[in-house]
Amino acid sequence: MPRPLALAVDFGGTKVEAALVDADGALVPGSRHRRPTGATATSEALEQSVAQVVRLAHAGAPADAEVIGVGIGCAGPIDLLAGTVSPLNVPAWRGHPLVGDIEAIVPGVPVAMQIDGLCIALAEAWVGAGRGASNLLGMIVSTGVGGGLVLDGRPAHSPTGNGGHVGHVEVGGFDDACACGGRGCLEAVASGPRTVAWARTQGFTGETGEDLALAHAAGDPVALAAVERAGTAIGRAIASSTNLLDLDVVAIGGGFSRVSPALFNHARAALGERTAFDFVRRVRIVPSGLSDEGPLIGAAALVHRPPLGGAAPETGGSGAG
Known part of the structure; x- marks a missing residue:
């Protein structure tokens, strides 16, 4: 055969x-x-x-x-x-x-x-960082921010195919205009291009996510603040999603997710502020197990x-x- x-x-x-x-x-x-x-x-x-x-x-x-x-x-x-x-x-x-x-x-x-967000969730549940998890959110943080869900061990299909699109969940504390027509959407705050654009309003002279990563590694204060801002927004979106769906794991891939390990630390810190809810703070935020x-x-x-x-x-x- x-x-x-x-x-x-x-x-x-x-x-x-x-x-x-x-x-x-x-x-x-x-x-x-x-x-x-x-x-x-x-x-x-x-x-x-x-x-x-x-x-x-x-x-x-x-x-x-x-x-x-x-x-x-x-x-x-x-x-x-x-x-x-x-x-x-x-x-x-x-x-x-x-x-x-x-x-x-x-x-x-x-x-x-x-x-694409559902595909990343399926990949993580199959052979990646989400193996064994019943409730999984897969996220892509790159040019945009996408997402998809595996719930009770099965993909969360939806009528139009757009379920789990966490990039257009609005996150508290931000008012950035989004191309979708909303304000404060996760994608408008934490995608690679929008994070670089915010950094440039603060005096950063680089033009790409790679430039921002190098500046962050060198300790540039604007780059540090930009990554903290993006990570905080990601963590708040995950907290909201976990309150709604009782997630076990959030696996994050995409080019900008690799800007610095600090991105994940800031996301976990934002999640940790939900001190009254053990079921929210138990969710694991992890890098994709599958690289690109x-x-x-x-x-x-x-x-x-x-x-x-x-x-x-x-x-x-x-x-x-």
Whole structure:
């Protein structure tokens, strides 16, 4: 029998990636490919980036293997029933038929899609830092802030696919305007670009999260304050989520989550202020156990682990999933 592989696709505000993932949650060496996305990209350029990574990954399948399905994790919001995506930080795509695009590239292969935050939660519950946890919040802190939930050991699916989108929970003590129309949303405070933007209002001259990380490591006071601000907002959002859902673990990945270990310390300190509620303070806030492979592994879970990845709602096109 051919070795079954999932073709995993992760579409976000900075890049799109695709890779082949085996049934143990491991990426097939040499199959991972990346192309840029971004706020200034045209729809045509985005379509081209997606097509390139999907074709390259699919072509890399070993002779003894078979691609049995495609799993897509995409920054939200998404629309599962229509198979469309409208990533907040990619304005060229509003209601874009991403599922249909990929079905056309790999005809005859079933395609399933979920929000990227749910994919990271599935990955952490499968082979990452959330193994054994009944109630898990997976978070991505990067260009945006996404999230997804595993509750009572099962993925928390939702009608449109946007459940668990913790990046647009409003956090107390902040009034930053958010692109979603709200104020004080976690993404508006704690995403990488928004944290750097805040630091620049305080005199920081760097331009990227990497610049901020270097300045933080060197003890720059503005960088220290910026990371504390972001971590505090993350901790407050986690506290609110844990009050609502009685979480065991919050596993956080994404590029900006690695700006400094202090980000996690500040989040835990904000959580610890809930001194009257032992059930809130018991939640563990941990880095992703999967480095930057988590979103791809989670997308693959939609294919390899139907009881965990879910009997996902049909996603347009052929409805395969």
